[in-house]
Amino acid sequence: MPDDSAQYWMGFDLGGTKMLAQAYDLKWNVVAKERKRIHPGTGAKGGVERIIDTINEALTKAALNPKNMLGIGIGCPGPIDMNKGLLLDLPNLGWQAVPLKERLSAAFNCPVAVLNDVDAGVYAEHRQGAGKGARTIMGVFAGTGIGGGCIYQGEILRGGTNSCFEIGHMQVMSNGPRCGCGQRGCLESVSSRLAIAAQCARAAYRGDAPHLLGAAGTDIANIRSGALKDSITAGDKAVEEIIKEAARYIGIAVGSVVNLIAPEIVVLGGGLVEAMPDLFVPQVAKAANKRVMPAYKDTFKVVPAALKDDAGVLGAALWAEYSLSKKEKAAS
Template sequence: MHVMVTGFPPFPGRPVNPTQELIRQLRANPISSRELRVTPVLLPVEYVQSERVYHESVEFHRPDLVLSFGVGRQPTPLRLEHCGVNEDDAEIPDNAGEYRRGVPIVPGGPPFLRSRHDLESLASHLLISGHPAETSENAGRYVCNHLLYFGMLHAQRAAVPYPFLFTHVAPAELLPESDFLRRALLSMIEWFQSQPLMAGGSHSPIKVHTMSSEAKKYWMGFDLGGTKMLAQVYDENWNVIAKERKRIKPGTNAKGGVERILSTIEESLTKAELTPENLHGLGIGCPGPIDMDRGLLLDLPNLGWEAVPLKERLESKLNCPVAVLNDVDAGTYAEYRRGAAQGARCAIGVFAGTGIGGGCVYKGEILRGQKNSCFEIGHVQVMSNGPRCGCGQRGCLESVASRLAIAAQVARAAYHGDAPKLLEAAGTDLANIRSGALKSSIEKGDLAVADIIKEASRYIGIAIAGVVNLINPEIVVLGGGLVEAMPDLFITHVSRSANKRVMPAFKDSFRVVPAALEDDAGVLGAALWAEYRLGQVDGVTSANSTS
């Protein structure tokens, strides 16, 4: 049996950490025999780095059991932790100087995770062996709780789940003897060796933590656009293992469109050498208003589809759970989970393309209105009596700051001789005025083009200021081809414009940042939302807090 044991060094307010001494003892006097091998690992008292070192250590050592220790404040020598909370919230910094207040550990993850082990039985076993112990429902919100939550999630999501336990130990001055923790550790291992541990819902002995192709989890993300569709298959580590892209023929009706979606899904699975039954879930991001609960496409004007029961049709054909969401919501969710907004409590996304879309994620949930769709920031009025918008109103953000609106303005500038470099490169045909051409013309001295971009950024900032005054997000993510081509220009002027217009208390309280995931945001966000929405976290369910 191979056991990995982790401890921590001292941290602010705790100059001596007895778990560091345990690791030192295990290194100086190793436990290694044919029946039992113990690997000691000292983790940093840092939110981010503790995750990295833990993950790398488990992947390298492949233990059968992980026992983690941290120092607490309780007088009882050992406190076995039942519950990890998905939140960092401490008054002191970690050893890297990072303060965290109300920050989710895993954005979009379950709010609580509970140990699957009979900790009352283990506490009794420890007491009988001379090691006083109690169970606990509150591990705090510092790095110990961070590791507890992350470790449980890591253990339960592994290809073959492995047992994990976090124990708080009393301060060094309250422990009975210098070798108390080493002896208690051996007693814990003895108890685990005697247990028929729960694995996958059935009783089985401890299993060696190895990869099994049959046990792997696969997810699919699907991005449905106005002219093309993309399917990507992800493994349990969120690596892309296959993808398939198809164009949507103009005039394709809803029935034909769903058939093409299905063929794209099936071809991507074939490339991955999988079947629909291998998928734990499929998420699909679609343009336009969506009824997320029913998976119903309410109105897709660019495709001419209305009231399409997409979730029902896909699930009936694939025999696989499906989650449907708006494509901009998917992009925002991806940035929240894996991109530029990681670690934020509240983040908004603004994506400028043919139109301008927006999304908001708060505490892991996509913000939704009464009709399951909201955050149409592109239709916030920013100019009285401005240009007519496609929605029928005037002066919407989309009508003055989308890619099409900007292209129309720079085409006029080129026609009037104010953008000679752009005229030389692209002419006045809107179809030729791409993000790269605009960037190049600015670099070559077309000041009129730069002024148009700055003015569009000002309008985006006006809309964002209104949102900041309403919900006060920590991060605003800007995306779209234009922002990707000229991030510094957009970020500088959007941030300046927004900060001029927010309440004084909110000035500089938020960051405007460029999107990090680019074209992958929508398809990845759809897959990540499926993982969260469909509850496929190894059967883990949230529990009520008792603290």
């Protein structure tokens, strides 16, 4: 029979297509886990019910007592009202103003912290990964889109109500490509996996990337990070040049942000970087150091993320522990 008195924190990662609940004991070992697909048709109401089911199933499978759950941290791929615990907008699923904190704390009778998923990942890097001990850590996560997060003096950098650090929507190219946010020339429109795939598909179509053409064709849905990496290894110079240029733009954005907030550590992560760290990390570091003012040269390190897939769910649980314990302290 399991220890019925053991306390734990619940981390939750709400993705674009799947969700993951993971419970941690007080030494941050995983003690329960459950994963589900998101059903796109069910709307926010059905989605929240599925989140609750996923947590309940994780607890049941591991025979954890819900009474011993100290709190839930839930990371979501969109802007958050951090005061109210509201998921403001999830355009891909059509969810808007979802009161996650209210619903989950009612369902589980425990405190809940709602945060942005990239903030969660960068917070995990700060506590247990590549950003330990620094005063200011920023993270850039490049995959299908580009997200960012910043930990300043041990806390997630945030606005008066909203989460922030949307580095993917800094303008890096005047009159650049159209971005999903409605603007032009955002970093995401230039350097995300989707932006790179679109350029590489053209190169493949023209015959400049024969290995990519053979392996993935010209449908950008099939041109994933792994296929890009393999085509470079096989000798597709055009693909390598496109990715170096994309990394250079990430470096330009990072350089502008270094001039603004002077981080000590810049963590690079996401599917693109994980597939090709040796290409991205030095390119970004070089372009950023070229871009910054003289006083900031070599004042920051560009490093790959140390935690992989679990950074988001772990960071959500760690942030719950930090922010909810802090509130208890302030109230007592």
